[in-house]
Amino acid sequence: MIDENRPGDRPGESLRERKKRETRQRISNVATVMFREHGFDRVTVAEVARAAGVSAMTVFNYFPRKEDLFLDRIPEAVAAFAGAVRDRAPAESPLTALRRLAFRFIDAGHPLGGVGKGFAGFWFVVADSSALLSRAREGAEEVERALAGALAEAGVADPDLTAAVTVAAYRSVCVVSVRDELAGVPYEEVAVDHRERMAAAFDGLERMFPGA
Known part of the structure; x- marks a missing residue:
């Protein structure tokens, strides 16, 4: 991209x-x-x-x-999510670090944040190709595996489950926003809704995995 x-x-x-x-x-x-x-x-x-x-x-x-020519951000995503946990401040929980990463991406208009001006054309190409959709799913699995490893190092009680649910929640928020953008919803509306749903997703994760 x-x-x-x-x-x-x-x-x-x-x-x-x-x-x-x-x-x-x-x-x-x-x-x-x-x-x-x-x-x-x-x-x-x-x-x-x-x-x-x-x-x-x-x-x-x-x-x-x-x-990977088009979905060239997968290695960056793998490194970013695992790195957010490994490089967090001593008193910071893994989920707090991941929330901070998510909103840093969103605030910067970063492609890994899920929404951004001019991204709709990119997602049209992905949606039109079964090969790209399959690779995107594989990429999410790669992020999940790397995140599970980092969570295990951090001493999280069930790192595999925590990683799986975290990646699924993050992906779900992004998929809905992309779907809305492709449907023609104004970007400004999508962006506001995206932030609200991302915050709600992390609120839910923290309730589900207290202490993670």
Whole structure:
């Protein structure tokens, strides 16, 4: 997914690492434009490679599956949700840290927050492709597994159940907001409702898993 706000430099990043990250983002940006213009299933990896000025092998070096060219945020989501738990403040509960992450994404208009201006076109492409829908479900499972591991390290009583319900609740809030956007509900209304339902979801999680 295209993100014009990703920084050009990151602390401690070597020149080689920066060039690799920029190449990965350039390939994903080119693919995103092509998929949105022509449809995911009607564009080949070879066509993306030619448009990005790289070989097909280079594309697969960065993106093992075609679906990952469009859903390129899955590794970031895995790292963010597990990292929110592992890197939380000493007195902060895992669910409080995850709530904070969710609203940081929402406030920043980050793609992982679920809603944002201009996101509807992205979700139209996903909704139109069974392959992308399947990969999105797999991505949610990857986040769930990583989160369960982090919750186990944090000493949560039932980390697998807590992770499964947390990811399901987060996903449910996002799916409803995406559905409303695709149905033509004004973005401003969707955004307000999204925040309210996300807060209610975490309220429910904290009641369900006290101390988590």
